[in-house]
Amino acid sequence: MTRTQLADRAKNLVQQPWGLWSMQAQRLTRIELRRNLFSWRAAWIYGLAFIPTLIIFIHLVVDTHPSFAMSEDTNILAGIVQLYYIRLGVFFGCLGIFSRLIRGEMIERSLHFYLLSPVRREVLLLAKFAAGSISAVSLFASAIVADFALMYAGFGAAGRDYIFNGPGMGQLEAYLLIVVLACLGYGAVFLLLSMMFGNPTPAAMLALGWETINPVLPSLLQKISVASYLRHLMPVSVSSDGIFALLTVETEPVSGWAAAAGLLALIAIVLTYSCYRIRKLEIRYSTE
């Protein structure tokens, strides 16, 4: 194909931008998934996701499972989701995944290859966000499903009945929704922080502090928190006595759909600002 033919072809593609953007976003997402999901550098995030699974597996093998203990195990699982996954696992997993998407490439000095391709920077950012979200959701949702299955496997027929005829399946769906929203919410925040700061970790620690003190803040400020929205989606409430009171979130009561919509709106705002930041981004690796 000659230069003129290629130029005409490119001109035609530019005239149908949505088709081109979609094609480019898919390609970028695939490239990013190859780097994120299947790399040794991501091994610690696998560990983060599956540590509770290992513990629950040991509990399954070692402990007995009388049917009266099922409600206690249900509470423990709710605690694991709220106290471990939302507060620690998904938080730090997303920090690892999403802060590498842009900042990692700046540190490795390879971001310019994408900025020098005929891809709108907003498409690049959203494709990277999509890839990060797919990576994080795949890992943590698999871990939650495994945790759930192992937690009730020891109860035999009673466990199966709880899942398929009782509230079990609804709880699993709620946990999966929570994990998906947590990955999207923290992911959007960490992607933005990674563009604002050379080292996003101190900012992420501040975000963790913010999430922790959020319940005692005025209701308007509570809306700027990922965990506070997720609290309203929890299918099983976790006791907030003693030390757990520091980690659980008590906020004004909000309906589930309002919490999900609120969090999605927060994600949209953060991503819109991230798109503005990437449009203004300059490549000056020497200052990284």
Added chain:
Amino acid sequence: MSDRIIFEDVSKFYGEVLGVNRISLSIPPGITTLVGPNGAGKTTIMNLMTGLVQPSNGHISVLGLSPADQLELFSILGYCTQFDFFPRGLTGWQFILDSLMLHGMEKDLAEDLAAQAIDRVQLGDAAGRKIAGYSKGMRQKIRLAQAIAHHPRVLVLDEPLNGLDPMARAESISLFQELGRQGMHVLISSHILDEVDRISDRVILITGGYLIAEGNIHQVRKEVHEKPMQVLIRCDHPEVLASRMFAINHCVEARLHADGKGVFLRTADIDQFYSMLNRIAAEGLVKIDAVAPADDDANAIYQYLIGTDGSPS
């Protein structure tokens, strides 16, 4: 669509540090070389025209397109940066293919173009190996292949000869010349002045962020009035020629060639000088074998205008 790369009064400050100051350029097709010492602003000019950095002031247009028009600009522009880093874990082939697929190409077309580009830089079988295992010269080649793979109309090359062995250097220069002859804009930054002479249709001299001179090397040399031009004349009686030239007051300096069969003469008025030389030759006092400018090259211009310390002289 304009056929020029245009900088209108462009300045770039990195905080309080000057990148370039009030640069105005109009670059036609052909090979243009940016020449200047380290930190002169060559890479800043290239990064400005590709949108990697944004100007603090002024306006840039590349064949009528703004650097912010990424979709259109990077369909017609390839930039081989001097950053010697690559996306992790890729082979040379994957690197070129990924890059072409981002242009929205079908896989077959992208594979054809990738193969052509790899062939053109003569990387051959190494394309199937991981870039992490490449030598510096091979990495330079794969970057060049990526920049030319989509058949751009504008090719920007930041120090493209760094790390290449003499053979690869000659091949690259020949490729640039071929692209220049095809009517492409080839903008090269280089500090290898001998090669600048060989490949450039025109030069842009820059130092400390300021534009010092631009144009055809010979035109730029002519404009440097305060440095008399030096001409080497090969003849049978160089000392006679030198004395005759001094007698008619057109020389400011004469130096015999080491082999005694020529003389370097400096003159403040080159046109008058050549007319006098014709007269002397016609008189039959000396037999002139060859006449060639001795300081009409990028190296001399660099020395005269920028000097060895990098500051304008």
